[in-house]
Amino acid sequence: MIRSALFWRLFLGGFALLVSGLVLGGAMASDRVDAVLVWAVALLAGAGVALAAGRLAKRARGLLARAAALGSPAEAEDAVGGDEFARLEVLLEENEARFVEQVEQLKAERNRLTAVLGGMVEGVVAIDRDRRVLHLNAVAANWFGRPAPELALGRPIYELSRQPEISGALIEAMEKRTQVSRTFALVRFAGEDGGPNRFELNASPLLSSRRDGELVEGAVAVIHDITELERLESVRRDFVSNVSHELKTPLTAIHGYVETLLEADPIDGPTRGRFLRKIRRQSNRLGALVSDLLTLSRIESSTEPPEKVLDLRSAAGEVLNLLGPASEERGLELVAEFPDEAVEVVGEEEAIRQALSNLVDNAVKYSSAGGSVLVRLRARNGRAVLEVEDEGPGIASEHLDRIFERFYRVDRARSRELGGTGLGLAIVKNVARRHGGGVEVESERGQGSTFRLWLPAAE
Numbered sequence: 318m319i320r321s322a323l324f325w326r327l328f329l330g331g332f333a334l335l336v337s338g339l340v341l342g343g344a345m346a347s348d349r350v351d352a353v354l355v356w357a358v359a360l361l362a363g364a365g366v367a368l369a370a371g372r373l374a375k376r377a378r379g380l381l382a383r384a385a386a387l388g389s390p391a392e393a394e395d396a397v398g399g400d401e402f403a404r405l406e407v408l409l410e411e412n413e414a415r416f417v418e419q420v421e422q423l424k425a426e427r428n429r430l431t432a433v434l435g436g437m438v439e440g441v442v443a444i445d446r447d448r449r450v451l452h453l454n455a456v457a458a459n460w461f462g463r464p465a466p467e468l469a470l471g472r473p474i475y476e477l478s479r480q481p482e483i484s485g486a487l488i489e490a491m492e493k494r495t496q497v498s499r500t501f502a503l504v505r506f507a508g509e510d511g512g513p514n515r516f517e518l519n520a521s522p523l524l525s526s527r528r529d530g531e532l533v534e535g536a537v538a539v540i541h542d543i544t545e546l547e548r549l550e551s552v553r554r555d556f557v558s559n560v561s562h563e564l565k566t567p568l569t570a571i572h573g574y575v576e577t578l579l580e581a582d583p584i585d586g587p588t589r590g591r592f593l594r595k596i597r598r599q600s601n602r603l604g605a606l607v608s609d610l611l612t613l614s615r616i617e618s619s620t621e622p623p624e625k626v627l628d629l630r631s632a633a634g635e636v637l638n639l640l641g642p643a644s645e646e647r648g649l650e651l652v653a654e655f656p657d658e659a660v661e662v663v664g665e666e667e668a669i670r671q672a673l674s675n676l677v678d679n680a681v682k683y684s685s686a687g688g689s690v691l692v693r694l695r696a697r698n699g700r701a702v703l704e705v706e707d708e709g710p711g712i713a714s715e716h717l718d719r720i721f722e723r724f725y726r727v728d729r730a731r732s733r734e735l736g737g738t739g740l741g742l743a744i745v746k747n748v749a750r751r752h753g754g755g756v757e758v759e760s761e762r763g764q765g766s767t768f769r770l771w772l773p774a775a776e
Contacts, residue, residue, distance in 0.1 A: 440540035490520035559724040567599040609740040680707035
C-alpha cells in the first residue's frame with residue numbers, strides 16, 4: 318500500500334487540507350491552550366485521513382485485481398504506471414472491447430449453428446427442462462405440419478406432435494441421461510406406396526457442466542426418414558430371394574441330369590443326347606440370367622452421363638435384322654415404320670440397343686404364329702419415341718403396374734419355357750431412366766400389347 322500512487326494522492330491531498338486548517342486555526346487561536354487543542358485535532362484528523370486513504374486504496378487495488386483477472390494487467394501498468402484508477406480505466410476499456418468481441422463471436426456461432434441445423438436433411442427437435450420446445454428446424458417443422466418453426470418455440474412438446482414416441486423418447490433421454498431410439502410412422506405423410514412414412518428418432522440429453530456436476534438442461538432428438546431405406550431393404554431381400562430361386566432352378570436341373578448320366582446304368586445314345594440337350598438348355602438359361610444380372614448392375618451403377626449421339630433409326634434397324642431369323646422361324650412378320658430422317662438421341666449405345674432388343678424379342682416370343690410385330694419410330698415434342706406392337710395374348714390389367722419389376726412374370730411357366738430371365742423389362746426401365754426417358758405399356762387381355770419407349774431427342 319505504501320507504493321500505491323492512489324494512497325499518496327489521497328494522503329497528500331488530505332494533508333494539504335489539514336495544514337491549511339492548522340495555519341488558519343493557529344492564526345485564530347487566542348492562547349497557548351487553544352493552539353495545543355488545534356494541533357491535537359490536527360493529529361487526529363491526519364490519522365483519519367491516512368486511514369481513509371489506505372482503505373480507499375485497498376478497495377481500488379481489489380477492483381484492479383478483479384479487472385486484471387479478465388484483462389492484461391502488465392500492459393495497463395506499462396501504459397499508465399502505478400496509478401490504480403488509470404490502470405483500472407484502461408482494463409475496463411480493454412474488457413469492454415473484449416466483451417463486445419465475444420458477444421459478436423457468440424452471435425456468429427449461433428448463426429452458423431442455425432444455418433447447419435436448417436440445412437440438414439434430418440429433422441431436429443430440442444426441448445428444455447420444462448419440456449417446452451427449444452429448437453425446431455425446418456425439416457422437422459414440415460414433417461409435423463408447422464409451416465413456421467418459430468411459432469412452436471416455447472410450446473409444450475405434446476403440442477408439437479401427438480406421436481407418443483417423440484415426446485416419450487425426449488423425456489426419457491432427459492430423465493435417464495441416456496440415448497434413446499424409437500421408430501414411428503406419420504400417417505400424415507403418405508409414401509409412394511400409399512402407406513405412411515417411417516421415421517427413426519435418436520434422442521440424447523442436453524448436459525451443462527457445473528462445479529457440483531453435470532446439470533440436465535433438456536434433450537435433443539435427430540429424426541431420420543427411413544421410408545426409402547426400408548423400401549430398398551425390402552427390394553434387396555426380394556431380389557436376393559428371387560436370384561437365389563432363379564439360379565437354383567437351372568442348377569438343380571443340371572445337377573439331376575449329370576447325376577443320372579454318371580450313376581445310372583448304361584444309357585442308350587438317344588436318351589443320353591436328350592439329357593445333354595436339356596443340360597445345354599439349362600446352362601444357356603443360367604448364362605442368360607447371369608448376363609442380364611451383370612447388365613442390370615452395370616446400368617444401375619453407371620455414374621458417367623451419356624454423351625454419344627446415336628441414330629435410333631439405325632440402332633432399331635440392326636435389332637430387327639438380328640431378330641429376323643427368330644421371327645421367321647415362328648412364322649412372324651417384322652414390320653418397321655421408320656421416318657426418312659435420322660432420329661438422334663444422346664446415350665450409351667450398348668444399353669439402348671439392349672433395351673430395343675429386349676422389347677422386340679419379347680414381342681416375337683409372345684406373338685402367335687402367323688401374326689406380325691410392328692416397330693414404329695418417330696420424333697415428337699422433343700422426344701424420340703419407339704413403339705413395339707405385338708399380337709400376343711395381352712396382359713391383364715392387374716399385372717400392368719408390376720410388369721417392369723425384376724423377376725416379375727405374368728406367366729412364369731411360359732416365360733421359362735421361352736427362355737426368359739424375368740429381367741428384360743427391368744433392364745428396359747433402367748435404361749430409360751438412365752437416359753432421362755421412360756417406358757410404358759398399353760395392353761388388354763387377348764388384344765396384344767404395345768410397349769412405348771421414349772428418350773429425349775438430341776439437340
